[in-house]
Amino acid sequence: MHVMESAMVAPVEDIITEALIDRVVRTFYASVQTDPQLGPIFAARITNWDAHLNRMCAFWSSVLLMSGRYHGQPMQLHQGLPVDARHFDRWLELFAQTARSICPPVAAEQFVSRAERIAESLELGIAASRGGWLRKGERLAPASADSA
Numbered sequence: 677m678h679v680m681e682s683a684m685v686a687p688v689e690d691i692i693t694e695a696l697i698d699r700v701v702r703t704f705y706a707s708v709q710t711d712p713q714l715g716p717i718f719a720a721r722i723t724n725w726d727a728h729l730n731r732m733c734a735f736w737s738s739v740l741l742m743s744g745r746y747h748g749q750p751m752q753l754h755q756g757l758p759v760d761a762r763h764f765d766r767w768l769e770l771f772a773q774t775a776r777s778i779c780p781p782v783a784a785e786q787f788v789s790r791a792e793r794i795a796e797s798l799e800l801g802i803a804a805s806r807g808g809w810l811r812k813g814e815r816l817a818p819a820s821a822d823s824a
C-alpha cells in the first residue's frame with residue numbers, strides 16, 4: 677500500500693479504545709434499563725449494575741481489542757432467560773442505535789457486526805438448551821411457558 681493511503685486510514689485499534697467501549701457500554705445499558713421490553717428482564721436479575729457494566733466493558737474489550745480481560749460464561753448466563761427472537765431484535769436495534777450515535781462509522785460497524793454474530797450464537801445456544809435445534813436462518817421461539 678502506498679504510504680499516503682496507509683496514513684489516511686487509521687487502524688481500527690486506534691479508533692476503538694477502552695474509553696470508547698466504556699461509553700458505548702454505559703450508554704447502551706442506560707437505554708436497556710428504560711426499555712419496556714428488555715428493562716424488566718435485566719431488572720429481575722442484575723442486582724449490582726456497576727459490576728455488570730464493568731464486566732460488559734471487559735467483554736467488549738476482549739471481543740474488539742483482544743485484550744483477554746473477560747473471563748466468563750455468557751452462554752450459560754443466557755440459557756435460562758425468558759427470551760425469544762423479538763428480544764434479540766430489540767437488543768440489536770438499541771445496540772446499533774447506540775454504537776452509531778457514539779462511534780465513528782467504521783468502529784460502529786465493528787461493534788454491530790460482532791454483536792450480530794454473538795446474538796445469533798446465543799440464540800442457537802438457548803434453543804439447544806431448550807431441546808431444539810435451529811436451522812440456518814431459523815429464529816428462537818418463545819419459551820413454551822412464555823408463548824402468550
Ligand code: HEM
Nearest residue numbers: 717718721731735748749750753759763764767791794795
Ligand atoms: C435477548 C437479548 C439479551 C438479554 C435479555 C440479555 C440479558 C442478560 C442478563 C440478564 C445478563 C446477566 C445474567 C446474570 O448475571 O445472571 C446478561 C449477561 C451477559 N450478556 Fe446478555 N442479554 C442479551 C443479549 C446479549 C448479547 C447479544 C450479548 C453480546 C453481544 C450479551 C452479552 C452478555 C454477556 C457477556 C454477559 C455476561 C456478563 C458476565 O460474565 O457477568 N447479551 N445478559
